[in-house]
Amino acid sequence: MIVIGIESSCDETSVSLVTDKKVILSNVIYSQIDMHKEFGGVVPEIAARAHLEHISSVFDKAMLEAGISKAEIDAVAATCGPGLIGGVVVGASFGKGLAISLRKPFIPVNHLMAHALTPRLTNELDYPYLLMLASGGHCFISEILSPSDTNTLGGTIDDSAGECFDKVAKMLSIEYPGGPKIEKLAKSGDPMSFQLPMPLCSQKNCDFSFSGLKTSIKYLIQKSKDDITAEHKADLCASFQRTVSEIFINRLRNAIKIMNPKIKSLAFAGGVSANQYINSRMKEFAHSNGLNFFNSPIRLCTDNGAMVAWCGIEQLPCESYIGCDLHPTWKLK
Numbered sequence: 525m526i527v528i529g530i531e532s533s534c535d536e537t538s539v540s541l542v543t544d545k546k547v548i549l550s551n552v553i554y555s556q557i558d559m560h561k562e563f564g565g566v567v568p569e570i571a572a573r574a575h576l577e578h579i580s581s582v583f584d585k586a587m588l589e590a591g592i593s594k595a596e597i598d599a600v601a602a603t604c605g606p607g608l609i610g611g612v613v614v615g616a617s618f619g620k621g622l623a624i625s626l627r628k629p630f631i632p633v634n635h636l637m638a639h640a641l642t643p644r645l646t647n648e649l650d651y652p653y654l655l656m657l658a659s660g661g662h663c664f665i666s667e668i669l670s671p672s673d674t675n676t677l678g679g680t681i682d683d684s685a686g687e688c689f690d691k692v693a694k695m696l697s698i699e700y701p702g703g704p705k706i707e708k709l710a711k712s713g714d715p716m717s718f719q720l721p722m723p724l725c726s727q728k729n730c731d732f733s734f735s736g737l738k739t740s741i742k743y744l745i746q747k748s749k750d751d752i753t754a755e756h757k758a759d760l761c762a763s764f765q766r767t768v769s770e771i772f773i774n775r776l777r778n779a780i781k782i783m784n785p786k787i788k789s790l791a792f793a794g795g796v797s798a799n800q801y802i803n804s805r806m807k808e809f810a811h812s813n814g815l816n817f818f819n820s821p822i823r824l825c826t827d828n829g830a831m832v833a834w835c836g837i838e839q840l841p842c843e844s845y846i847g848c849d850l851h852p853t854w855k856l857k
């Protein structure tokens with residue numbers, strides 16, 4: 525079976541063809557980063573128009589790279605939310621039109637569920653598993669019980685971890701998106717140089733809060749005024765990155781106490797899971813608690829069409845593949 529996946533919920537227009545044997549035939553990603561850089565974040569209006577402009581050529585390229593004909597597509601999957609509505613409408617409408625013209629099923633994919641299932645695309649990861657999802661828009665811990673059944677143990681009460689990376693970067697005059705650049709700068713810094721707050725970490729739940737961490741960095745930057753040296757910046761990035769990893773681990777410590785006892789693995793997904801330092805800390809934590817650890821190659825951590833196609837492959841046989849309750853304010857049902 526070959527499923528086409530379409531992703532357009534933020535600033536990547538992506539189309540991918542994936543087989544049910546876990547072969548990624550193509551995964552074309554058109555990134556809009558250069559368009560949004562000067563604004564320091566994604567501008568929804570610009571993003572929506574750029575998706576509209578590029579979706580056809582990204583689709584053509586994905587078909588060409590996969591080397592298949594349209595008749596060989598068995599189903600069409602597209603992100604239908606959550607995300608920036610202008611972009612979501614472009615990808616979902618393109619996908620629906622394609623499915624109608626091919627007379628093939630259309631699978632409306634929950635973007636978070638697509639991130640959640642991605643570690644299964646490149647690993648032998650069995651259900652149920654514990655998921656730490658950290659992206660630009662979301663941050664939560666969930667039990668992934670099947671392609672259509674999840675149980676969220678806790679989530680952020682304010683910002684997401686990815687947003688915190690991007691905002692801290694902005695405060696340090698680092699270009700959008702901040703995550704990868706903070707990781708690079710942190711390599712030459714001392715992770716123990718600053719002791720930063722870990723909001724909510726004294727509480728016995730699995731929730732997150734990042735706004736206090738963001739504010740404390742703002743004050744540190746204000747204190748050093750204009751004479752923030754490159755060394756100081758690297759130390760701040762390294763300390764911030766260490767603190768985020770420790771917040772994740774602290775929250776996961778509570779999660780493993782209450783999770784389904786059948787769970788034997790921890791998976792890390794979403795854009796922040798591209799961070800190799802945080803990955804290694806999470807792996808260490810998992811192994812020291814008798815859990816297997818799974819993540820994805822970097823190109824599958826951030827938004828891409830392959831994760832949407834894979835989610836479609838997993839959910840197509842499910843009777844109720846819509847309505848996965850991963851996002852409290854948004855449901856497909």
Ligand code: KG4
Pocket residue numbers: 534658659660661662685686687689690701702703704705707794795796797798799800825826827
């Ligand atoms: O999953 P994603 O591509 O989009 C959303 O669904 O939101 O995540 C994007 C987020 C951005 O905030 C970006 O800064 C962060 O993931 N990110 C990283 C890294 N690469 C991307 N954060 C930390 N370290 C990275 N290497």
Ligand code: ZN
Pocket residue numbers: 635639659660794795826827
């Ligand atoms: Zn995402």
